[in-house]
Amino acid sequence: MAERVVILGGGTGGTLIANRLRRVLRSSAEIVVIDPDDEHIYQPGLLFVPFGRAEPGSLTRRRHRQFRPGVTFRQDAVDRVDLDKNEVLLAGGASVAYDVLVIATGARLVPEETDGLTGPGWMEKVFTFYTLDGAAALRQALARFDGGRLAVAVMDMPIKCPVAPLEFCFLADSYFRGRGIRDEVRLTYVTPLDGAFTKPVCDRELSGLLTDKDIDLVTEFNTGEVDGAGGRLVSFDGREVPFDLAVVVPLHGGQAYVERSPGLGDELGFVPTDQRTLQSKAHSNVFVIGDAADIPTSKAGSVAHFEGEVVARNIARYLAGEPLDAAFDGHTNCFIESGAGKALLIDFNYGTEPLTGHFPGRIGLPLLRQSRLNHLGKLAFGWLYWHVLLPGREIPAVHSRMPEDGKRFSAAAPR
Amino acid sequence: MPTVTYAGTAVIVNDEGFFTDPAQWREEMAPLIARQEGLTELSERHWQVIKFMRHEYEAKGTGPTVRVLGKTSGVSVKELYQLFPHGPAKEAAKIAGIPKPRGCV
Numbered sequence: 001m002a003e004r005v006v007i008l009g010g011g012t013g014g015t016l017i018a019n020r021l022r023r024v025l026r027s028s029a030e031i032v033v034i035d036p037d038d039e040h041i042y043q044p045g046l047l048f049v050p051f052g053r054a055e056p057g058s059l060t061r062r063r064h065r066q067f068r069p070g071v072t073f074r075q076d077a078v079d080r081v082d083l084d085k086n087e088v089l090l091a092g093g094a095s096v097a098y099d100v101l102v103i104a105t106g107a108r109l110v111p112e113e114t115d116g117l118t119g120p121g122w123m124e125k126v127f128t129f130y131t132l133d134g135a136a137a138l139r140q141a142l143a144r145f146d147g148g149r150l151a152v153a154v155m156d157m158p159i160k161c162p163v164a165p166l167e168f169c170f171l172a173d174s175y176f177r178g179r180g181i182r183d184e185v186r187l188t189y190v191t192p193l194d195g196a197f198t199k200p201v202c203d204r205e206l207s208g209l210l211t212d213k214d215i216d217l218v219t220e221f222n223t224g225e226v227d228g229a230g231g232r233l234v235s236f237d238g239r240e241v242p243f244d245l246a247v248v249v250p251l252h253g254g255q256a257y258v259e260r261s262p263g264l265g266d267e268l269g270f271v272p273t274d275q276r277t278l279q280s281k282a283h284s285n286v287f288v289i290g291d292a293a294d295i296p297t298s299k300a301g302s303v304a305h306f307e308g309e310v311v312a313r314n315i316a317r318y319l320a321g322e323p324l325d326a327a328f329d330g331h332t333n334c335f336i337e338s339g340a341g342k343a344l345l346i347d348f349n350y351g352t353e354p355l356t357g358h359f360p361g362r363i364g365l366p367l368l369r370q371s372r373l374n375h376l377g378k379l380a381f382g383w384l385y386w387h388v389l390l391p392g393r394e395i396p397a398v399h400s401r402m403p404e405d406g407k408r409f410s411a412a413a414p415r
Numbered sequence: 416m417p418t419v420t421y422a423g424t425a426v427i428v429n430d431e432g433f434f435t436d437p438a439q440w441r442e443e444m445a446p447l448i449a450r451q452e453g454l455t456e457l458s459e460r461h462w463q464v465i466k467f468m469r470h471e472y473e474a475k476g477t478g479p480t481v482r483v484l485g486k487t488s489g490v491s492v493k494e495l496y497q498l499f500p501h502g503p504a505k506e507a508a509k510i511a512g513i514p515k516p517r518g519c520v
Contacts, residue, residue: 156482220502222481224493236481236496251482267479267486 002028003319006088006098008078008257010035010063012043012389013290013304014104019392020312022068025319031070032096034088036077038063041132042385044301044378047164047337049135050247051175052143056136066390078105080260083283099285100315103271105258106291107160107299111250114155114226121228126246129168130160141245142175147184148244153233154191155223155251158270160291160299163346165189165249166196166206167337173213174339188216190233190241195219199353202346205368209338223248252299254292270294275350276326278311285318287311296350298332305389306331309400312392331402333359335378343374349402357407360397364406421447426512433508433515437472440512448510452501457510461498464488468511478508478516 005021007014010033018033025031040063048054064073077091081101088096109130111117117126127138152169159165169189176182189196189210196206196217210217224236226248233241254269263282265271272281273293280286289311290304297303310328317324330350337343345365346354358364365374388395416435418425421444427435432451434440445465449457457465467488471479481504485492495503504516 157480222492222502224496236492237500237502267483 002030003099004030004032004097005100005102005315006096007031007033007102007104008035008081008088009033009104009106009290009292010066010073011040011104011106011290012301012385013106013292013307014102015040015063015066015390016305016308016392017102017104017289017311018071019066019068019390020308021315022070023392024312024316027070029319030072032072032074032098033063033067034074034076034078034090034096035063036075036091038073038075040066042382043160044385045382046129046132046135047167047171049132050129050138050142050168051171052139056132059132061386066386068391078255078257080257081264083261083263083286086285100318101283101286102311102315103258103264103280103286103288103292104290104304105255107158107252108255108269109250110253111248113251113253114223114248116228117155117226117248117250119226119228121226121231124228125231125244126226126228126248128248128250130164130249138247142172145185145245147181149186149188149231149242150245150247151188151190151233151241151243152247153189153221153223153241154193154249156192158299159249159252161334162298163197163206163334163336165191165247166210168247169215170209170213170339171337173215186216187214188218188241188243190218190221190223192222193219199348201356202354202368205344206336209370213339258292266294274326275330276328277314277324278307278328279314279318279324287315287318295330297330298334300332300334301385301389302333303331305395306333306400308392309394327400329401331400333398335374335381337375337378338370341375342370342372343378344368344370345374345377347402347407352402352404352407352409355407355409359406360399360403361406367407429515431509431515434512435514437469437513440469444512445510448512452506452509454499454506454510458498460490460494461507461510464490464495464498464503464507465511468507468513472508472511472513478504478511478513480504480516 042059045054045059079089079091129135176185195203197203222236225234258265258269271288273288275295289307291299314324333347335343347359348354356368426439499506
């Protein structure tokens with residue numbers, strides 16, 4: 001009998017794994033993708049919307065148009081998964097049986113979990129650029145902003161694209177310079193971490209950039225309350241950061257159906273996953289790709305891309321009754337916009353922090369250093385996303401495993 | 416790595432004072448570590464969190480974050496900060512003799 005692979009989520013991970021599986025599995029295997037809506041958002045573009053450098057309408061396409069022939073798309077909401085019966089129960093009451101299930105439903109923003117965040121002032125002087133509506137509304141608010149205190153705050157980890165709020169600060173600095181009002185604006189970056197970034201070499205570089213651009217850094221700030229009316233962030237330990245305009249990254253969790261599915265998720269709704277094979281710890285026929293997993297990588301599209309090869313191979317092996325390949329190394333690759341038409345590039349994995357050098361080899365894009373080339377790389381990535389990543393193809397010279405050639409490992413030694 | 420003596424036993428800690436080997440920890444060490452952190456007394460609520468931290472570490476290999484503690488320990492995040500004013504996840508982990516909770520990337 002033909003096998004059926006059901007993929008929950010038609011975003012970055014779900015789309016690319018459906019297309020990869022269509023190539024890897026025999027044609028009799030059925031591949032079904034389920035998602036409650038048909039709008040695929042190019043999330044890396046959201047960062048540019050508030051500054052008028054990307055149009056909201058240009059970032060979305062139809063989900064169902066991104067699949068190869070032979071992939072079935074069902075527009076349905078999922079109520080829960082019954083792991084024992086190998087069944088997905090849909091919100092309408094129908095059920096879909098599977099031989100293999102892929103969880104690709106990403107992370108969900110839960111702003112309501114922070115006291116006051118969605119209360120008075122929300123979408124008036126407190127915004128997020130992590131949604132299309134929020135990014136578009138923030139553009140209007142920035143255009144009206146003539147000076148004062150702008151706080152950019154991360155509520156708590158984990159978040160999607162952990163460098164995005166830093167990029168927002170750098171781009172805001174450029175934006176206000178461009179408008180000739182940078183001196184009127186006090187920019188503050190507020191983070192629950194003990195530095196600008198978690199990894200030492202990268203932290204030094206990004207902290208230096210914040211200083212150069214005259215952006216204040218407030219660390220170890222766990223926001224307990226956002227007081228929109230009073231214009232202040234209040235931490236659990238009683239500290240305050242005042243603001244006239246706040247840009248926050250809300251708390252993230254997994255999807256609600258994960259929480260409704262006994263045995264599938266953890267306390268936050270993410271799915272416990274083997275970090276090398278990408279098989280779920282809950283059930284041997286459940287695999288996880290992208291932000292939905294609890295593994296210690298960044299929640300980023302590049303990670304889903306690098307995971308794709310391993311997940312596709314392991315699903316094929318599972319169906320063939322062969323042992324899985326523990327091949328995923330945690331490879332992550334991110335462009336960091338630093339303003340004024342420049343960007344940095346970082347490339348790292350479970351064992352290697354972001355280092356200086358070049359990518360993908362000794363000749364290539366400069367790592368952890370501002371350059372015009374990296375900015376162009378970031379812009380080019382939009383095309384690669386729709387035409388190479390989502391179809392499940394390889395980027396020339398860029399592999400699932402992190403390249404070591406070109407990296408300066410001596411830079412990791414403490415200064 | 417530095418060595419510190421608690422309740423007559425020499426234990427290895429890292430530069431920030433976190434145990435490197437949680438098996439070296441015993442309950443009578445907790446009040447001594449707490450005192451170094453400026454907590455003069457450990458209440459029943461403190462112990463509830465400390466025991467929960469140990470349990471989570473043994474089950475998952477890493478201590479919970481503040482947010483997870485608030486959702487699962489039976490103690491709200493607000494109260495956690497009252498109990499452990501220097502940051503609950505880190506301070507309770509230190510007193511419970513487990514490594515510093517792994518930060519997220």
